[in-house]
Amino acid sequence: MSTLLSTExxxxxxxxxxxxxxxxxxxxLPSEKFNVSAGTFGTITLNLCSKCVKVFQEGNSSSNRSVL
Known part of the structure; x- marks a missing residue:
């Protein structure tokens, strides 16, 4: 039963x-997945709305986007 609870x-x-x-x-609500470089830690994926994607695009030229 604990497995079911942890899965839930x-x-x-x-x-x-x-x-x-x-x-x-x-x-x-997020509309796009946006990959951002985290330096030596690799890349992180952010779920962003269309307004916030613009903010990250301006500050990060080496990003990668995909629509949710």
């Missing part, structure tokens, strides 16, 4: 993470 919690957490834009202070 993981699904709820994943669902919650995908419902809002990853930019701090923005609560819009």
């Amino acid at each position: 919690n993981e699904l709820v957490n994943n669902l919650h993470q995908d419902t809002t834009c990853d930019r701090f202070g923005c609560y819009n």
Whole structure:
């Protein structure tokens, strides 16, 4: 039963993470995945709304986008 509960919690957490834009202070729905270099740590993927994509595009020329 604990496996079922942990799976359910993981699904709820994943669902919650995908419902809002990853930019701090923005609560819009994400429309695109945006890959950003994290230096020596590799690349991170952000789920961003269309307004916030523009902010990250201006500051990061080596990014990669895909529509959700």
